[in-house]
Amino acid sequence: MLIVDSVCKSYPTPTEPLEVLRGVCLELRAGDSLAIVGPSGSGKSTLLQILGTLDEPTSGTVTLEGTDPFSLSPSALARFRNREIGFIFQDHHLLPQASVLENVLIPALATGRPTAETIARATELLERVGLAERSTHLPGQLSGGERERVAVARALLNRPRLILADEPTGNLDRRTAVAITETLLRLQQEEQAILVTVTHSHTLAHAMAGQKTLVDGLLVDIDQDTPDKATT
Numbered sequence: 001m002l003i004v005d006s007v008c009k010s011y012p013t014p015t016e017p018l019e020v021l022r023g024v025c026l027e028l029r030a031g032d033s034l035a036i037v038g039p040s041g042s043g044k045s046t047l048l049q050i051l052g053t054l055d056e057p058t059s060g061t062v063t064l065e066g067t068d069p070f071s072l073s074p075s076a077l078a079r080f081r082n083r084e085i086g087f088i089f090q091d092h093h094l095l096p097q098a099s100v101l102e103n104v105l106i107p108a109l110a111t112g113r114p115t116a117e118t119i120a121r122a123t124e125l126l127e128r129v130g131l132a133e134r135s136t137h138l139p140g141q142l143s144g145g146e147r148e149r150v151a152v153a154r155a156l157l158n159r160p161r162l163i164l165a166d167e168p169t170g171n172l173d174r175r176t177a178v179a180i181t182e183t184l185l186r187l188q189q190e191e192q193a194i195l196v197t198v199t200h201s202h203t204l205a206h207a208m209a210g211q212k213t214l215v216d217g218l219l220v221d222i223d224q225d226t227p228d229k230a231t232t
Contacts, residue, residue: 002028002051002162002194007060008217009046020046022217023060030161033188033195034212035205037222042214044198045166051196052164053081065161082110086155086193088184090167092147094139094154100126101135104154118157125153128190129183145176152184156191163188165197169204181207 004026010017020043028034036044049055050062053069061068069080086107094103104122108114114122126132129149139147148168155163168184169177181204188195197204205211211222 001030001063001065002026002196003061003063004051005061005063007047007050007057007062009043009050009055010058019217021050021057021214024214024217024219026212026219028194028196030192030194031189032210033185033208034197034210035208036196036198036212036214036219037200037202037205038213038215043217044214047214047219048164048166048196048198051162052085052087053077078110082107083158084161086158086160086163088148088151088155088163088165088168090170092139092151094147094150096139099136099138100131100142100150103139103150104157106154107157122153122157125156125187126150128187129153143176144172145180148172148176148180149183152180152187156187156193159191159193161193163193163195165195165199167199167201168197169199169201174203177201177203 004024007021007024008019009021010019024047036047038044046055050057056070062070064084067080069077072080101122104125105114105118108118123135126135129152131146131149134142134146142150165184169180172180185207197208199205212219213222
């Protein structure tokens with residue numbers, strides 16, 4: 001379970017603090033999927049970074065499976081992030097000099113050399129995203145959709161409980177975007193992970209089980225337009 005309780009985030013300015021998040025509450029369980037939409041500057045990326053433990057909230061708590069990651073030491077937090085959270089980025093961030101299989105294995109390198117079991121897991125994931133025959137190719141030899149599928153496989157390598165996707169279809173044409181969305185949701189359901197995606201795409205957003213938006217620093221249902229109706 002992912003529980004976000006009254007998370008606030010502000011940044012100091014020469015005059016008064018800039019409040020980006022003003023008490024975000026959220027509760028998701030295994031297998032849930034949520035799209036967060038909203039205009040640029042509304043705080044979507046800030047919230048995603050906090051969920052991914054890449055940034056700390058000013059106040060409030062985030063717990064994943066009962067663990068508050070921000071209470072951990074830096075080394076323990078890094079291990080927690082690598083084990084429990086999978087990231088999918090708009091620009092995929094694949095290493096150009098590494099093969100497709102090696103890119104999928106990158107999360108395992110944080111704990112040493114990949115084991116035979118981990119390599120088998122990476123190979124299986126490439127089969128599941130339809131790239132088994134491309135495992136020895138370099139990213140530059142792949143299409144944009146294929147590179148994004150490699151990113152999906154990489155995010156799932158360590159069987160994370162939480163998958164965070166930042167505009168995963170933002171650089172893709174409509175047909176390819178639909179295919180990536182279907183692949184991502186199928187694997188997320190098979191793995192019973194929690195999926196949270198930030199997107200400007202209505203197609204991607206409506207494919208998620210839930211949709212919310214940020215209004216004045218509060219997370220509200222997509223069909224609500226006033227901050228005082230914020231829900232968990």
